[in-house]
Amino acid sequence: MxxxxxxxxxxxxxxxxxxxxxxxxxxxxxxxxxxxxxxxQRITGFGGSFTEASAHLLNSLSEENRKKVLEAYFGDDGARYSLTRTHMNSCDFSLSNYSYAPVKGDKDLKSFSIDEDLDDLIPMIKDAMAISKDGFKILSSPWTAPPWMKDNNDWRGGKLLPEYNDTWALFFSKYIDAYKSEGIDIWGFTVENEPLGNNNNWESMHFTPEEMTDFVNNHLGPKLEADGHDVKILGYDQNRGEELKEWADVMYRDEVSSKYYDGIAVHWYGSTYDYFAESLQYTHKKAPEKYLIQSEACGDSEIPKWQDDQWYWSKESTDWGWDWAPEDQKYLHPKYAPVNRYARDIIGCLNNWVDGWIDWNMVLDRQGGPNWFKNWCLAPVIVDPDQDEVYFTPIFYTLSHFSKFIRPGATxxxxxxxxxxxxxxxxxxxxxxxxxxxxxxxxxxxxxxxxxxxxxxxxxxxxxxxxxxxxxxxx
The missing domain is CATH 2.60.40.1180 (Golgi alpha-mannosidase II)
Structure with a gap:
């Protein structure tokens, strides 16, 4: 038949x-x-990230092209993104460093304000919500606490000072309330973007697995619970590999350690082609009932090619490791075709228990920014705001093969x-x-x-x- x-x-x-x-x-x-x-596994969703860089670029386009991009991502005839991410405070793909609580020593966060997001980021999210028929989940991640809460008083690196554990937990709660007042529900948090650090290149804050678990169990989880916030908490939020196993061991050691964790978030930057099936399988088996979500991925250390579809299918793209990864890790970072990397990684992740997959910036310019650190990257949609032009790269269509057809709740x-x-x-x-x-x-x-x-x-x-x-x- x-x-x-x-x-x-x-x-x-x-x-x-x-x-x-x-x-x-x-x-x-x-x-x-x-x-x-x-x-x-049950599928949570697929999508990309709302960043200040992407939102700023959309506001630089004509209303027609701005809507065209948002319809392509969230419309019923488009990619139908169902799982998204955004940053809490600034990140490298912001126009500058900023925090919602800039006043030093403000333990009660009386100065807390999300005004920085009102011009670009929040309008992009709200317009996407208006377009999306089925809606989408938002996962929010901090790159760092305000410098005054850290032991090095810097945007980059350092650790949260113990005396600010409760203040930092309050920060998350206030963020939920502030976004709720704008009509935006936050589905979940990762506790910290890349807690192992990024060589202090841009906003970051360091945690060991034990330190993060202590913060979640004794401060963040109880605070969100006390304030009545039904929100998911995902730990780790960095590369797959041996480090992931170490974090899974600590987070899921017992019922006490795992009580407030709803799952683990991972990134793909450990390799351009290896999706580390063993570490994903190991993590799932540690806590099969919890989420395992790929929260960030992009072609990094690259300037996008404009209106050149073939480049995205050719092995000319490199990543950070191509130039300076340790010799024993060079094999993990060969030249690769961007389309191949996305397709291979998403399929490999799905076949090894990952239930959600989130791309990084939805929109970047021809330079691969804006980015205050000049950390240029690829995005599925590239725009030229000076000429009011939009380029949907083959990466956009590759992602759509999953987000459009595999829907939340699928098995x-x-x-x-x-x-x-x-x-x-x-x-x-x-x-x-x-x-x-x-x-x-x-x-x-x-x-x-x-x-x-x-x-x-x-x-x-x-x-x-x-x-x-x-x-x-x-x-």
Whole structure:
């Protein structure tokens, strides 16, 4: 029996989420068998981040192009982002250093104000909310406490002084209330962005796993609970790898240590192609009922290529480790194609228990900023505010293959794949439909038979291509 499907492809030959109904099939067909009764994690969502840099750029565009970008990300005909992130206080992708509590020694935070966010960041979030039919979750992360709360009195590095533990916990509570007063609900927090630090390059604050767990158990968790805030708390929030296992061991040591933690957040900067399956599996097994969310990823240390789709499919992009990673870690940072990195990483994460995946900046300019530290990066959408032009890169369409078709509440399902050169993942949505994402990073097209029960269909995928195959609810 024929299997009824819709097939959408993005490829190096120019397809951009193009629906395909006719296939050029060769003689050899591999097999992908879906196993819907074999179930794994529940999906929280996919999306990107609201940053001051992105919001400022959108405000620099014409109203038509500003709306075009937001519709592309949040509209029903667009990527339908469902899980997002933003920064609490400034980050590297802010226009300057700032804190909501700038007054030194203000333990009661009487000076607390989110006025800094009212011009750019909050309008971007509110306009996205107005566009999104299904809504989206917001995960908020601090890069640092105000310098006056830290032992080095600096935006960069240092640790939270013990006498300000309760003040810093109060800061989170006040932030929730302030955003709520603007009509914005905060779904969750990470306790600290990159607690292991970033060589003191931009806003940061250091925690050991023991220090963060103490802060969460004795200050942040009880304060949010006492103030009636139903909000998720995710720990760690840095790279996957051996460090992740160490943090999972401390956070999930026992019921007391894990009481206020709802999960762990991770980043991908430990490697350009290795998604560290072992550490993800280890972390999930430590606490299978808790969230495991990829909270940040971007092509870092790169200046975007403008209106050059092929560059995003070619192995010309490098990352921070290409130049100065230790010799024993160089292999983790080769040249890579940006599309390959996104597609490989998201599929690899999903197949190893990650339930949410969040990109970094939604919008950057042709320089890869603005960024006060000049830490240039890639983004799915690049804009030229001087010319009022918008470029949707192939990364945007790659992300859309997941966010548009795998919806919150979906359950990842099992599969068997006879062609190991194809990466595959699959999920069953709450409406009963199934989304299968297949990535072919090779230089030849592939043919395969997709099977669900006794129903099959023969499909071809172009070389250097990603496909989402949507199977409607058959019941």
């Amino acid at each position: 024929d299997l009824e499907v819709e097939v959408y492809e993005t490829s190096a030959n120019g397809n951009k989420l193009r629906e395909i109904s006719e296939f050029s099939l060769g003689q050899e067909l591999s097999a992908v068998q879906l196993l819907p009764d074999e179930t794994y 990842r399902i099992g599969f068997e794949n006879s062609d190991k050169s194809l990466m595959v993942t699959a999920a069953k949505n709450p409406d009963g439909s199934i989304a299968v994402v297949i990535f072919n990073e090779g230089d030849t097209s592939k043919n395969f038979t997709l099977s669900l029960g006794d129903k099959t269909i023969n499909i071809s995928i172009n070389k250097k291509a990603i496909q989402t195959i949507r199977i409607p609810n058959l019941s």
